[in-house]
Amino acid sequence: MTDMDEQYVSRVQQGDRKAFEMLVARYERPVFSAVYRLVRDFDDAADITQTAFLKAYHKIATCQPAAKFFSWLYRIAVNESLNHLKRQRRQQDFRDDSPSTWPTPETEYDHAEVNQHLERALSAMSLDQRVPIILKHLLFLSYSEIAGILNIPESTVKSRLYTARQVLKEQLIRQGYTR
Amino acid sequence: MIEDRIIELMNGEIDGINSQRDSEWLREYLAGDPEARAYFEELRDSIAVLERAGPVQPPPGLRGRLLAALADAPVPVTGGHRARLQFLRDAFAFRRQPSHALAFGVGAVLAAIVLLALGLPVGPERSEVNTIYGVALDRRGEAPVAVLTAEGVRCEIDARRHERNVLLWVSLASDRSILAVLEAEGPARCEGVLAPEAPGTDEISISGSRVELTHKGVGRYQISYHETEGVPLTYRIELYAEGAVLAEQSFTARRE
Numbered sequence: 454m455t456d457m458d459e460q461y462v463s464r465v466q467q468g469d470r471k472a473f474e475m476l477v478a479r480y481e482r483p484v485f486s487a488v489y490r491l492v493r494d495f496d497d498a499a500d501i502t503q504t505a506f507l508k509a510y511h512k513i514a515t516c517q518p519a520a521k522f523f524s525w526l527y528r529i530a531v532n533e534s535l536n537h538l539k540r541q542r543r544q545q546d547f548r549d550d551s552p553s554t555w556p557t558p559e560t561e562y563d564h565a566e567v568n569q570h571l572e573r574a575l576s577a578m579s580l581d582q583r584v585p586i587i588l589k590h591l592l593f594l595s596y597s598e599i600a601g602i603l604n605i606p607e608s609t610v611k612s613r614l615y616t617a618r619q620v621l622k623e624q625l626i627r628q629g630y631t632r
Numbered sequence: 633m634i635e636d637r638i639i640e641l642m643n644g645e646i647d648g649i650n651s652q653r654d655s656e657w658l659r660e661y662l663a664g665d666p667e668a669r670a671y672f673e674e675l676r677d678s679i680a681v682l683e684r685a686g687p688v689q690p691p692p693g694l695r696g697r698l699l700a701a702l703a704d705a706p707v708p709v710t711g712g713h714r715a716r717l718q719f720l721r722d723a724f725a726f727r728r729q730p731s732h733a734l735a736f737g738v739g740a741v742l743a744a745i746v747l748l749a750l751g752l753p754v755g756p757e758r759s760e761v762n763t764i765y766g767v768a769l770d771r772r773g774e775a776p777v778a779v780l781t782a783e784g785v786r787c788e789i790d791a792r793r794h795e796r797n798v799l800l801w802v803s804l805a806s807d808r809s810i811l812a813v814l815e816a817e818g819p820a821r822c823e824g825v826l827a828p829e830a831p832g833t834d835e836i837s838i839s840g841s842r843v844e845l846t847h848k849g850v851g852r853y854q855i856s857y858h859e860t861e862g863v864p865l866t867y868r869i870e871l872y873a874e875g876a877v878l879a880e881q882s883f884t885a886r887r888e
Binding site: 457470473474475477478479480481482483485486489490495498499502503506507510511567568570571574586589590591593596611614615618619621622625626630 | 684688701705794
């Protein structure tokens, strides 16, 4: 846990709700980004992000000082996202190539074109591949942090990540986006 | 066909975890194998696309919705609460056992003397509160890393770095509406702005490493950054009013 996170977590554990708001301010964006890339629906991602933060708040007593708060929070967010996708699969015939909801990308986002190519490439991956590549290249986590979040060995993280990178490369080439 | 161990080294190179010897070996290998070189370049390019996409901006209402839900949530009972409750129970038990109270008192005094002798803080935090225009700054006794002044405007900044994370406290006092633009001079992204003590705030916008605050009155903002390449960066703040620059300054963060 970074010193700053540790201080905030400690303050929340003492009953200071404002300190948790600071943690929300720090991690709202990366958590939302990761969740959005996983579930590919803007509204669902917002709901899951909110649920993840509320769960983290309620379970703050279980956040150990030796652990990294962001790893712990990301684990909650990733699990929430995976549970959401499982529920969705049960409820409907969820297709991995279903279009994502991206509100007015041309006007709201500078990287609309990159995002569209990326969306298609990520859609071609299984969840086992998509989760590690998102954690690695969007949240910049280490192998050991990803292994801790997903509760799998580092060697499995590596092999899934290498496969995911291969899929990403092939998809972007197929789309003519990279050489 | 590229061997698995070469692909593993390529991935290790991208992650920056190869030893110097492995990196050199791979470089030489790629120089002599055009197929592997092309594969490596494609792999590197595709990851650059992924990283270039960057974080997705959450919907504007999410923070407010989340904070409102938090406000309604009960304060969680934590180990800290339980420990304090146990401490209070023990303290009240002293009334029934005076010898325990005496031992506790002597122990606490000795501990305080030892901490003072070692120069360690006695109490939760060795912080100091200073004020500008009535704005509180937690400075821990140190001067701000930047002070900007103009007619009717004052801005003080404290900035602390821990590893790749930088937390800035920006205190602003202005008798007119100003625009404060803060930007990291290098690869970084702003991860959030909190304005719990900024009642004069009209608007906050974040775009990558750039933060814009429209401000009038007195207030303090907490702004967090993540430096993506792990190289300590310089930050720059500019204050504008009616399109003209009032003051500008570059600064670096202190190490936490």
